[in-house]
Amino acid sequence: MTLRLTNTLTRTKGSFVPLQEGKVSIYCCGVTVYDLCHLGHARSYIAWDVLRRYLIWRGYQVTFVQNYTDIDDKILARAAAEGSTMAAVSERNIAAFVADMACLNILPADRMPRATGSLEAIRALIGELEARGAAYSADGDVYFAVLKHAGYGKLSGRDLAEQQENAAGRVSDQEEARKRHPFDFALWKAAKPGEPSFASPWGPGRPGWHIECSAMVREELGDTIDIHLGGADLIFPHHENEIAQSEAATGQPLARYWLHNGMVNVEGEKMSKSLGNFTTIRALLDSGISPMTLRLFVLQAHYRKPLDFTADGLQAAAAGWERLRAALEVGERLGWVRASASAADGPAPLSAELAVQRSRFIAAMDDDLNTSAALAELFDLARPLRGLAGRLRSGENIEGSQDAELQQRWQLFVELSEQVLGLSLGAAAGLKGPGAESGTDRGAAPGGAAATSESGDEAQQQQIAATVYELLRRRSQAKADKNYDLADDIRQQLIGNFNVELYDKPGGITIANGGSLQAAVSFDPSRHSEATP
RNA sequence: GGCGGCAUGGCCAAGUGGUAAGGCAGAGGAUUGCAAAUCCUUUACCCCCAGUUCGAAUCUGGGUGCCGCCUCCA
Numbered sequence: 172m173t174l175r176l177t178n179t180l181t182r183t184k185g186s187f188v189p190l191q192e193g194k195v196s197i198y199c200c201g202v203t204v205y206d207l208c209h210l211g212h213a214r215s216y217i218a219w220d221v222l223r224r225y226l227i228w229r230g231y232q233v234t235f236v237q238n239y240t241d242i243d244d245k246i247l248a249r250a251a252a253e254g255s256t257m258a259a260v261s262e263r264n265i266a267a268f269v270a271d272m273a274c275l276n277i278l279p280a281d282r283m284p285r286a287t288g289s290l291e292a293i294r295a296l297i298g299e300l301e302a303r304g305a306a307y308s309a310d311g312d313v314y315f316a317v318l319k320h321a322g323y324g325k326l327s328g329r330d331l332a333e334q335q336e337n338a339a340g341r342v343s344d345q346e347e348a349r350k351r352h353p354f355d356f357a358l359w360k361a362a363k364p365g366e367p368s369f370a371s372p373w374g375p376g377r378p379g380w381h382i383e384c385s386a387m388v389r390e391e392l393g394d395t396i397d398i399h400l401g402g403a404d405l406i407f408p409h410h411e412n413e414i415a416q417s418e419a420a421t422g423q424p425l426a427r428y429w430l431h432n433g434m435v436n437v438e439g440e441k442m443s444k445s446l447g448n449f450t451t452i453r454a455l456l457d458s459g460i461s462p463m464t465l466r467l468f469v470l471q472a473h474y475r476k477p478l479d480f481t482a483d484g485l486q487a488a489a490a491g492w493e494r495l496r497a498a499l500e501v502g503e504r505l506g507w508v509r510a511s512a513s514a515a516d517g518p519a520p521l522s523a524e525l526a527v528q529r530s531r532f533i534a535a536m537d538d539d540l541n542t543s544a545a546l547a548e549l550f551d552l553a554r555p556l557r558g559l560a561g562r563l564r565s566g567e568n569i570e571g572s573q574d575a576e577l578q579q580r581w582q583l584f585v586e587l588s589e590q591v592l593g594l595s596l597g598a599a600a601g602l603k604g605p606g607a608e609s610g611t612d613r614g615a616a617p618g619g620a621a622a623t624s625e626s627g628d629e630a631q632q633q634q635i636a637a638t639v640y641e642l643l644r645r646r647s648q649a650k651a652d653k654n655y656d657l658a659d660d661i662r663q664q665l666i667g668n669f670n671v672e673l674y675d676k677p678g679g680i681t682i683a684n685g686g687s688l689q690a691a692v693s694f695d696p697s698r699h700s701e702a703t704p
Numbered sequence: 705g706g707c708g709g710c711a712u713g714g715c716c717a718a719g720u721g722g723u724a725a726g727g728c729a730g731a732g733g734a735u736u737g738c739a740a741a742u743c744c745u746u747u748a749c750c751c752c753c754a755g756u757u758c759g760a761a762u763c764u765g766g767g768u769g770c771c772g773c774c775u776c777c778a
Contacts, residue, residue, distance in 0.1 A: 182708090200778075208778090215778040245776070328707050329774075380776080402778030407707085409777090433709085434772060444777060471717065471727065476710075477771070484716060487728035494727085497741090535718085535725095543718045547726035561742030655737055662739075674740060 200401035204264035218474035237280035276598035292386040311361025327407035399426035498553035502581040643694035
């Protein structure tokens with residue numbers, strides 16, 4: 172089985188064959204750093220993170236480059252609005268980007284070039300295009316001449332002759348007057364008075380938007396790369412222009428595979444900056460949605476399809492993540508060890524059933540990253556583990572349960588979930604970004620008492636445990652007296668005051684867990700002794 | 705006007721020729737004083753019409769509806 176990917180360039184799904192066996196070069200269009208990242212970025216970069224993780228897991232040596240566009244009109248506007256500088260705005264948003272991506276468990280790119288750091292390559296490329304007659308300068312601007320480039324429009328399926336009239340009048344008259352063709356686009360823009368600018372053979376100015384990607388791809392990865400990634404909104408004009416520039420300069424195909432992710436809607440409406448209805452990643456996480464919930468939500472749909480963010484959808488994903496989380500957690504609770512396996516190491520010896528599930532997972536991922544189908548396998552793998560988790564949670568003693576098949580199942584499950592899909596316990600609880608304290612969405616319960624669990628000192632913790640224990644004792648007595656109103660009242664008190672939940676198990680034993688408690692407290696009426704599992 | 709995409713159960717969403725994965729929600733049952741968790745069982749004539757085929761959600765033609773891009777945008 173080989174990986175099959177839908178290539179925008181050919182509009183077909185075909186086998187992925189890298190240029191060099193065993194190696195994959197990927198360029199992913201990054202962000203313009205004038206603001207915080209929004210859900211569209213999250214969707215896109217989660218999808219590409221999974222592509223990358225899957226390739227790595229399959230044994231490829233992947234080089235992943237993603238740019239920062241840190242020269243741009245909108246950054247300038249933002250800087251002017253806040254009395255700051257372009258560099259300051261960029262720096263701040265780059266830091267935010269890094270934090271947001273880490274929070275979502277998105278692997279950092281191998282290299283992240285910036286436009287400001289690539290000016291040499293950009294100027295060289297423009298010069299080359301000019302020398303080849305593919306570009307012309309006009310009043311300090313330099314434009315790419317689309318008519319000089321055969322094949323312009325091949326990515327987006329546009330025909331220059333047909334499109335010409337439709338495009339008229341879409342750009343400012345001034346700029347229009349300098350262009351020879353409406354689709355010609357700026358490679359270099361002359362500086363306007365008061366703007367920061369960079370020196371160039373054409374006078375002071377700054378690069379156009381598209382040229383930086385062409386220059387960076389070439390500088391970082393070479394003339395032809397394996398995979399070029401981006402949002403569907405970039406197909407035209409950005410990627411079309413990128414192809415034109417690069418291929419006019421090198422005479423080689425820019426990328427063998429062009430992959431584009433579908434757009435994000437919010438409650439059925441297109442999300443866009445111009446409509447002002449975008450939600451930042453931070454705002455969503457701050458609202459109590461866990462990073463892994465967001466990740467699961469994104470991966471439940473195919474990356475090429477539009478994705479509608481709704482409160483209901485996120486809630487469903489949160490419940491789904493709870494299930495996966497329980498299954499991930501159970502092995503750790505039982506002290507099981509992760510296997511350091513990957514597809515490249517060859518399959519570990521698996522039971523027949525597990526081997527089938529593993530190969531189904533691979534088949535799904537091979538089919539243009541069908542994460543939805545892959546997740547179905549993951550949920551199937553998790554089912555018996557959830558059963559184990561359920562028994563553990565309700566206080567049943569299964570410490571001795573070292574069933575080999577279950578352990579193996581857990582190891583496979585963890586491997587696929589964490590390594591390939593990036594759905595990870597550690598990422599949910601450990602890797603903290605702003606506003607991402609809780610691994611579970613239900614952790615955002617009333618009272619906010621949960622937050623104290625990490626800061627409380629030992630004495631305080633003992634005090635709380637003792638109080639909880641006393642309440643458990645009283646509740647046990649109330650149950651014995653069949654005074655269920657009081658018993659329920661105590662349950663409510665524990666939730667309200669400490670965010671602690673109670674689980675009754677056979678034998679009248681009650682376990683209190685979560686919230687302000689660092690360790691579970693249990694009460695056994697037959698023993699009257701405290702235990703902390 | 706040009707290019708492209710999508711229409712599957714209450715919601716989300718796979719499936720691209722052999723009688724419909726998975727998640728959420730719901731129902732019934734086991735367990736429970738009640739909860740929680742878990743387990744079992746259960747819920748679809750795949751937008752419409754015509755055609756191809758032994759057989760279609762899946763292919764072809766037509767229709768209807770929705771959406772994206774064509775302007776900065778992941």
